Amino acid sequence: MKSRSETLKDAIEEMIAVGKFAPGQHLDETELAASFGVSRTPIRETLIQLASMGLVVIRPRRGAVVAELGPQQLVERFEVMSELESICARLAARRMTPAEQDALRAAHAACKEAMTSQDPDDYYVKNEAFHEAIYTGSHNQFLIEQARSLYRRLRPYRRLQLRVRDRVSNSYAEHDEMVQAILDGDGELAARLTREHVMIQGQRFADLMASLPQLQAAAA
Incomplete structure (x- = not known):
């Protein structure tokens, strides 16, 4: 309790x-x-x-x-987040047990249901569980703790990203490739795909910055 x-x-x-x-x-x-x-x-x-x-x-x-993150701070944190999660994915591809692979498949299926219902907030919850399944599969407790800690700091911004047009469907498509690489045991591919999935740059960064006023409006 x-x-x-x-x-x-x-x-x-x-x-x-x-x-x-x-x-x-x-x-x-x-x-x-x-x-x-x-x-x-x-x-x-x-x-x-x-x-x-x-x-x-x-x-x-x-x-x-x-806490309020400026543009440079956001980029820096997402940069580190993408590296931490890519390491988790690389290790998960090598270390996941059959039961953990099943949990990853189930988390991925839950994301698909949320995507189909077109509910970005529900997708966010299922997305968090999906990433947690990859962390767990790394079997590196220190890495898991660091990834969870930074994830918590970025939660408002990761959630906000999913409200950007087409981001949920794109996120799910990226998950699909990540899952396949992990289940295939291809650690390097899993790491690269995960890094690209998490990192914000270019248009994704511009979209996130343009959406930040939504956080202020939500609290008004």
Whole structure:
């Protein structure tokens, strides 16, 4: 069973991920305490935890705000994310057990259902499970922890990407190639395809930057 602290952290982290709390938005301890029916102390402790994860910035005398990434910071983080996930895919192609391969197929099938229903938010949830299946298949716990940590920091932006026109269908098509490479045991191909899938550059970056106001609007 989760502790109260873990429940609060998960809830506020999810609100940041879906854009309810937008990048740069002030997080008022009193309002959060009233919203969750707790005192300010556990809220303050939760914000400190989120700050250690890079999701929140705590400023002296100004309190906590949702971390805000500029264009260069976004590129740098997605660049590292693409490398971490490519390593996961390379190792997964070599190390996945039959049961883990079945889990990857199931996660891929769930993404297809979400794509068919044309629900980008549902696809995002299934997409997260898909990537998690690849992390697990790497059988490298330190790598898994690093990939999960950075994934959490980028959740609002990864989610937003899926709202860009045709991104969901393109994402699924890229998944399809990744899955085949992993199941074929072709680590180098799996790594290259995964790197290209995660990295944002060119038009994808331009589309993401143009969509950022949606995060602000979602919190309004």
